[in-house]
Amino acid sequence: MSFDPERVTTVTFDSYSTLVDVDAAEEALAERVEDPQPVSKLWRARSLEYTFVANQIDAYQPFYEMNRDALQYALDAHGADVSEDERDEILAVYHELDVFDDVRDGIERLRDGGYDPYVVSNGNPEMLESMVEHADIGDLLEDTISADEIETFKPDAEIYRHAAARTGTPIDEIAHVTAGWFDVMGAQHAGMQGVWIDRKGSSWEPFDGEPALTIDSFYDLADELGV
Structure with a gap:
């Protein structure tokens, strides 16, 4: 599938890792876990x-409960001695994740x-x-x-059809x-045009086709749409 800007009237965004940086959760882990990186990766x-x-x-x-259970598993799997109260403090970071620098200006361009x-x-x-409140969008x-x-x-x-x-x-x-x-893949399977924002220079998954468009910032999408 190739991207067709002429067909686009609405733009939908994922939240975590798209608008806000979930890697910031590793900082909360670092205050309580000796080696936070593998715990963070397993948690996600x-x-x-x-x-x-x-x-x-x-x-x-x-999802908040799913995320809590996943965090508990990751802590247990790495033998981290963290109380339930401390676990919940780590989990609460999801309410205040850092927004990516291009998000506000990029969405504003699209809206305008x-x-x-x-x-x-x-x-x-x-x-x-x-x-949304923390990201100020x-x-x-x-x-x-x-x-x-x-x-x-x-x-x-079903979730993409519901969104439509x-x-x-x-x-x-x-x-x-x-x-x-x-x-x-889910969005494209349901009939949307899938736009992959790849801020880390990652490799695309080698099955079931390519994204309609790959970008490294929201500004690229605004450029593609001519706004």
Whole structure:
């Protein structure tokens, strides 16, 4: 699939790793764990794996709870002596993650250019509310759309169809911007144009085709859309 800017009327954004930097959670771990990097990586990986499994076995719970369970597993797996209160303090960093530098100006360009921006996220509503407030982008977004509304996580096609219905946009007129490879694939499978934001110079996954567009900042997307 090649990117067709003429078809785009609405732009949706993932939240974590796309708008805000989840690597900042490692700093909270570093205050309580001797070697935070492997714990952080396992935490993030298990958090996503839990959502994939939950979709298949009908075991939905809000993402904040999934994330808590994943953190507990990562701590246990690395033998970290951390109390439940300390664990919850680490987890709470998800309410105040650092926003990437290009986010506000990039979304503002898109909005001023006539595109309606939404967030479509696995995060539950409370997480998204605090993320938007901390990132200071509430005035730029039309709305946030949570997996919690249908109790189904990405990359299930249902969440993208739900997002299209909530935005009132034909699904093939939506460009979905995300740092998650599985999210790109889910969006494209459902009928959106998948835009992969690759800020780290990563390799693309070698199966099921390419993203419609790969960018390294929101400014690139604004340029592609001519705004």
